Amino acid sequence: MTAFDFIRTGKRTIELELDAVRNLLSHLDERFTRACELMLGCRGRVIVTGMGKSGHIGNKIAATLASTGTPSFFVHPGEASHGDLGMITGDDVVVALSNSGETAEVVTILPLIKRMKAPLISITAKPESTLSRAADVSLHIPVDREACPLGLAPTSSTTAQLVLGDALAIALLEARGFSAEDFAFSHPGGALGRRLLLLVDDIMHTGAEIPQVDQDTSIRDALLEVTRKRLGMTAVTDSEGTLVGIFTDGDLRRTLDQEIDLKQTPIREVMTAECTTVRGGILAAEALQVMQSRKINALIVTDAAQRPVGALNMHDLLKAGVI
Secondary structure, eight states: OOOOOHHHHHHHHHHHHHHHHHHHHTTOSHHHHHHHHHHHTOSSOEEEEEOHHHHHHHHHHHHHHHHTTOOEEEOOHHHHTTTGGGGOOTTSEEEEEOSSSOOHHHHHHHHHHHHTTOOEEEEESOTTSHHHHHOSEEEEOOOOSOSSTTSOSOOHHHHHHHHHHHHHHHHHHHHHTOOHHHHHHHOTTSHHHHHHHOBHHHHSBOGGGSOEEETTSBHHHHHHHHHHHTSSEEEEEOTTSOEEEEEEHHHHHHHHTSOOOTTTSBGGGTSBSSOOEEETTSBHHHHHHHHHHHTOSEEEEEOTTSOEEEEEEHHHHHHTTOO
16 A cells, blocks of 8 residues: 555644634624524524534534523424424524525525524625525634635534534523533433432432341341341441441451450441441432542431431442442
């Protein structure tokens, strides 16, 4: 094979796309503010449309908006001319992407969008194009040269479209005061959602599943409780059910190093009295942080009276997808 400098070509492509993004900075003006205000005040949905590669970018922009607090979805302009235009109402705001601003499928539906009085925001590289002139707010992508050496494949232009879409989405996110918890509600099935929404109450063992013995229980019987409940520990309580300590696998190893009668010695003599606990209602991710910082593998969850109401270990967090 003839040697080819792939790295040189890759770097040139990245540089050209970086230039396209840098040029956006000087083009963010009052039109960007107006576009954000229209989207923020939208009573319906933000409808994103675009054809070809601009359509792919539009799909991603709509998804980003929807997941960051701005209800949004993508409508294919070709399908819009065959019935899908019914998805758009006068309460919506339409964001149309077209590098040339003359994409036939997009231009065809412009009169209908205007007729239903839905505000129109355009994103195009041609400020004098049909799409730009029809828009209530025209956002300009200042791309003079694609990264494609043939000047044909949308590369720099689509990168700039995507970055501008992210800028709109994040500006709206901050204006709404959209929080991490709000974000998690849009992503309940992902790892982030589990970390931000899942409580210890959702995964802890409760009731008869809590390993628990009285402080006067023998070490032998306490070990049986540890084995039965399979959490690697047992809570130790007094006669009123108040937590006074914990007995773990680590305590057992230390106990075996001593000459202690396992059948006669009460668990209170070998337990860890100053044990780490958490209250119910905290995030499972917070419980994980406690366990990692204290270098422990299990936790007891207590109520306000310091009575055990739950128990969990690292395996429970792993199974729940928190780790």
